[in-house]
Amino acid sequence: MTRWLQHPPPRGVLLALLAAGLAACFAIEQFGLVDDYVRFVLITFGINIILCVSLNLVNGWMGEFSVGHAGFMALGAYLSACVSVKWLSWGDPLWMFPLAVIGGGLMAGAVGFLLGLLSFKTRGDYLAIITLAFLMIVKSGIENIPYVGGPRGFLGIDNHTTLLWTAVWTVLTLWTIRNLVYSRFGRGIVAVREDEIAANAMGVDTRKAKLTAFVVSSFFGGVAGALFAHQLQFINPSVFDIVKSTEILVMVYLGGVGSLAGSILGATAFTFLSQALQPLGTWRMVILPLILVLLMIFRPRGIMGMREFSWFVPQREFPKKEDKK
Amino acid sequence: MKPLLEVRGVTMRFGGLVALSDLSFDVTPGHAHGIIGPNGAGKTTAFNVITGIYAPTQGDVLFRGESVTGCRPSTIAHRGIARTFQNIRLFRDLTVFDNVRIACDAHARYSWPGAMIQLPSARQAEKETIGRCTDLLEKFGLGNEIHERAGDLPYGSQRRLEIARAMALQPSLLLLDEPAAGMNSAETLNLVEFLGWLRDHFSVTMLLIEHHMQLVMTFCDRITVLDFGKTIAEGTADEVRKNPEVIEAYLGQEDGHE
Amino acid sequence: MDYFAQQAINAIQLGSIYALIALGYSMVYGVLVMINFAHGDVFMVSSFFCFLLLLVLPVPFIAALLIVMLATAILGVCIERLAYRPLRNAPRVSAIITALGCGLVIQNTTLSISPYSQRMPELFTPVTWNFAGLTISSLQILIVGISVGLMLALDFFIRKTRYGMAMRAIAQDRVTVPLMGVPVNQVIAVTFALGAALGGAAGVLYASAYPVISATMGVLVGWKAFVAAVIGGIGNVRGAVLGAYLLGAVEVFTVTVLPSTYRDLVVYTLLLVILIFKPYGLLGRPAVQKV
Ligand SMILES: Nc1ncnc2c1ncn2[C@@H]1O[C@H](COP(=O)(O)OP(=O)(O)OP(=O)(O)O)[C@@H](O)[C@H]1O
Ligand SMILES: [Mg+2]
Numbered sequence: 089m090t091r092w093l094q095h096p097p098p099r100g101v102l103l104a105l106l107a108a109g110l111a112a113c114f115a116i117e118q119f120g121l122v123d124d125y126v127r128f129v130l131i132t133f134g135i136n137i138i139l140c141v142s143l144n145l146v147n148g149w150m151g152e153f154s155v156g157h158a159g160f161m162a163l164g165a166y167l168s169a170c171v172s173v174k175w176l177s178w179g180d181p182l183w184m185f186p187l188a189v190i191g192g193g194l195m196a197g198a199v200g201f202l203l204g205l206l207s208f209k210t211r212g213d214y215l216a217i218i219t220l221a222f223l224m225i226v227k228s229g230i231e232n233i234p235y236v237g238g239p240r241g242f243l244g245i246d247n248h249t250t251l252l253w254t255a256v257w258t259v260l261t262l263w264t265i266r267n268l269v270y271s272r273f274g275r276g277i278v279a280v281r282e283d284e285i286a287a288n289a290m291g292v293d294t295r296k297a298k299l300t301a302f303v304v305s306s307f308f309g310g311v312a313g314a315l316f317a318h319q320l321q322f323i324n325p326s327v328f329d330i331v332k333s334t335e336i337l338v339m340v341y342l343g344g345v346g347s348l349a350g351s352i353l354g355a356t357a358f359t360f361l362s363q364a365l366q367p368l369g370t371w372r373m374v375i376l377p378l379i380l381v382l383l384m385i386f387r388p389r390g391i392m393g394m395r396e397f398s399w400f401v402p403q404r405e406f407p408k409k410e411d412k413k
Numbered sequence: 414m415k416p417l418l419e420v421r422g423v424t425m426r427f428g429g430l431v432a433l434s435d436l437s438f439d440v441t442p443g444h445a446h447g448i449i450g451p452n453g454a455g456k457t458t459a460f461n462v463i464t465g466i467y468a469p470t471q472g473d474v475l476f477r478g479e480s481v482t483g484c485r486p487s488t489i490a491h492r493g494i495a496r497t498f499q500n501i502r503l504f505r506d507l508t509v510f511d512n513v514r515i516a517c518d519a520h521a522r523y524s525w526p527g528a529m530i531q532l533p534s535a536r537q538a539e540k541e542t543i544g545r546c547t548d549l550l551e552k553f554g555l556g557n558e559i560h561e562r563a564g565d566l567p568y569g570s571q572r573r574l575e576i577a578r579a580m581a582l583q584p585s586l587l588l589l590d591e592p593a594a595g596m597n598s599a600e601t602l603n604l605v606e607f608l609g610w611l612r613d614h615f616s617v618t619m620l621l622i623e624h625h626m627q628l629v630m631t632f633c634d635r636i637t638v639l640d641f642g643k644t645i646a647e648g649t650a651d652e653v654r655k656n657p658e659v660i661e662a663y664l665g666q667e668d669g670h671e
Numbered sequence: 672m673d674y675f676a677q678q679a680i681n682a683i684q685l686g687s688i689y690a691l692i693a694l695g696y697s698m699v700y701g702v703l704v705m706i707n708f709a710h711g712d713v714f715m716v717s718s719f720f721c722f723l724l725l726l727v728l729p730v731p732f733i734a735a736l737l738i739v740m741l742a743t744a745i746l747g748v749c750i751e752r753l754a755y756r757p758l759r760n761a762p763r764v765s766a767i768i769t770a771l772g773c774g775l776v777i778q779n780t781t782l783s784i785s786p787y788s789q790r791m792p793e794l795f796t797p798v799t800w801n802f803a804g805l806t807i808s809s810l811q812i813l814i815v816g817i818s819v820g821l822m823l824a825l826d827f828f829i830r831k832t833r834y835g836m837a838m839r840a841i842a843q844d845r846v847t848v849p850l851m852g853v854p855v856n857q858v859i860a861v862t863f864a865l866g867a868a869l870g871g872a873a874g875v876l877y878a879s880a881y882p883v884i885s886a887t888m889g890v891l892v893g894w895k896a897f898v899a900a901v902i903g904g905i906g907n908v909r910g911a912v913l914g915a916y917l918l919g920a921v922e923v924f925t926v927t928v929l930p931s932t933y934r935d936l937v938v939y940t941l942l943l944v945i946l947i948f949k950p951y952g953l954l955g956r957p958a959v960q961k962v
Contacts, residue, residue: 264529267528267529267530267531268528268529271523271528271535271539272518272521272523272528272542273525273528275511275514275515275518276515276518278504278507278511278515279504279515282504282505282506282507283502283503283504283505285466285486285502286498286502286503286504287504287515288466288485288486288487288490289464289466289486289487289490289495289496289498290490290495290515290516290519290578290579290581290582291487291490291491291516291518291519291582292487292515292518292519293485293487294487295485394506402539404536404539404540404543405543
């Protein structure tokens with residue numbers, strides 16, 4: 089795809105680490121190994137990775153500029169809350185919660201599809217404005233639906249977002265997006281970023297590529313929203329505003345556009361930075377956008393922009409010497 | 414022989430401007446067909462209509478006897494028409510390899526779920542694509558630059574890469590928009606050789622726009638001359654050279670064009 | 672009917688303020704092809720400038736207006752100088768993100784300094800007249816009068832002065848004009864100064880009409896003006912004015928038929944619908960891309 093660090097990934101090491109990580113998450117939940125604050129931060133971290141890598145698909149790999157990701161989060165959050173509080177509250181969380189999360193993702197994905205349709209005609213600035221309008225419509229739309237609590241918010245959501253579920257969804261997101269970007273579908277998305285007309289002339293169905301990017305991105309945005317709702321146990325429309333979108337943008341452009349490793353890095357840095365800045369109160373939201381501005385001036389593609397850590401790259405992408413004749 | 418490409422009465426208007434008016438010509442399989450004409454004659458516009466970037470205001474384009482008018486460019490590419498652009502349009506930030514690979518992907522037919530869960534068939538298809546791209550780049554003499562950023566290549570290599578990328582589609586018709594642009598006469602001479610090799614090695618039919626008269630006259634089997642969107646002459650190099658209208662409209666300037 | 676006419680007056684008042692702000696968005700877009708998301712917050716800050724000024728020194732209305740316009744113009748030029756100029760040749764996305772970031776910096780700085788809304792001291796004691804069943808205050812006339820006056824002045828500036836012509840030239844052709852000896856940096860600075868000054872005037876007028884000011888005004892009011900600019904065709908100065916009055920009317924009449932919570936929903940849906948059917952706004956023209 090782009091450039092990665094030189095060496096092929098060691099076989100199996102990543103899988104072993106992954107298994108160990110999931111086991112650790114399970115153990116932490118089961119035996120209460122960490123205190124509530126640490127657990128909360130870890131879950132936030134996972135959700136941030138999902139948000140960051142999914143927005144990166146549209147803003148990094150496809151090179152558009154969406155400010156609407158918080159809107160997809162909101163859709164996922166509210167729909168999953170409806171499922172778990174109002175529609176299937178009798179269900180066992182073991183199957184009901186995944187269903188709620190998937191439902192939230194599908195809802196966001198469906199709306200993402202519509203936004204993708206709009207991206208056929210409009211690009212660049214105007215598409216950015218459309219995503220902004222979408223965000224405001226979702227927010228003020230929810231404010232006008234008394235069924236989900238209107239401006240006061242949606243109360244009484246159970247805490248279903250365990251560390252293990254978060255980890256599972258995080259891995260699933262990374263896995264899906266990695267397989268997507270290293271497939272012909274993902275290369276089509278990148279080609280659209282590079283040159284839409286040339287891509288089209290080279291057989292890339294640019295419309296399908298755009299829809300794919302928007303749907304996958306918004307699906308996982310919705311998933312993250314669903315996890316977020318069941319972590320906070322209380323959501324209201326003003327949580328999902330432009331500030332939330334900006335937070336995700338900071339992660340993407342800090343870590344690096346068009347990079348899985350960058351997304352993880354961005355989410356990590358952001359999560360811990362924003363925890364560290366917590367005592368500053370609203371000044372935190374002065375410093376974060378300031379970082380974004382400085383990044384744009386000094387390193388517009390982020391730390392890992394367009395580069396990849398070799399462990400996230402499929403083995404086959406490293407041509408062996410003997411293969412070359 | 415049945416023509417590979419038939420352009421039938423194509424008119425293209427941009428607002429008040431008529432870029433092509435009632436353009437018709439056929440391209441015979443195996444031929445190299447040249448399109449010449451002064452600046453602004455509508456040559457590139459003809460390419461854009463054939464490859465589906467513009468839908469013609471009127472008229473029809475048939476490829477292998479089937480209409481491709483109004484099809485999307487990607488569909489037309491899949492049917493077997495590939496092209497290059499007058500001002501090179503590579504995927505500049507991607508590697509040389511990925512440039513070719515994106516075109517090669519047109520032939521990798523694995524499904525969405527296959528890619529998501531990494532089915533063996535998808536992996537196999539990917540491996541084959543990688544192999545084909547490597548071979549193709551070797552053939553085009555770009556084997557040592559596969560990990561370079563396309564935008565960093567020297568100009569000549571960029572032109573070559575663009576042709577390699579088009580050939581990765583395995584087209585039966587290749588459209589080249591001014592392949593000799595920006596080359597000196599030695600390079601142009603090489604280009605003629607290269608185009609000959611391309612035609613024989615891939616047995617591909619060619620339609621090419623070129624300002625370089627010598628190249629067109631020696632290389633093309635048949636030539637269409639455009640001026641102000643109209644066909645003013647068509648025929649073999651000799652026929653075109655002798656046509657008084659052509660001499661007036663175009664060849665009069667030949668001195669200015671080296 | 673009287674009610675309708677009364678609402679129309681309100682719509683014109685709101686539209687005038689939107690128009691002043693929208694012009695700033697549109698001028699910058701015309702010259703730099705950049706969405707200056709921070710402009711709404713510049714407007715917001717200008718009403719705080721006004722508030723501070725009156726706190727320190729109770730000057731008369733016109734003096735306050737001029738001082739605030741000057742201060743805001745300086746702020747606008749500073750933002751351009753510090754944040755946007757380094758990105759002049761960077762990808763377009765970088766510029767939008769920077770603008771968004773600058774806006775948030777301004778907004779949250781204001782919010783951190785003044786967490787609650789502030790009550791504006793009265794700048795001007797309005798007289799109201801009853802006229803054929805309508806109530807018109809001298810403040811409303813002043814707001815509309817000053818706005819229209821400033822718009823006419825701007826129109827004159829753009830059409831008749833050297834800088835104005837340079838602005839239009841750059842908007843027409845961004846490639847060759849800068850090569851022809853036009854002092855691009857100066858023209859851009861002037862554009863930002865003018866846009867911000869108009870935003871500053873809007874800040875003062877808004878604060879006198881709706882005298883409770885808060886840090887969220889940039890998003891609540893400033894972005895509406897942005898919507899107006901887009902509806903009119905961003906980059907097109909007349910489009911911005913048209914869009915602003917249209918939006919003012921839509922907003923005022925929405926609130927007369929629907930609960931006021933629907934206001935944003937209607938405005939942004941209108942924006943979306945217009946962008947779907949007229950992707951470049953009512954008066955905007957698409958950029959031709961040749962292959
Ligand atoms: N998208 C477009 N919109 C408006 N006019 C266009 C468009 N594309 C081409 N034209 C106009 O159509 C005419 C033909 O252009 P075209 O690019 O086909 O010429 P050409 O024969 O390729 O010339 P050259 O030798 O300079 O490449 C020109 O006048 C051009 O300005
Ligand atoms: Mg041409």
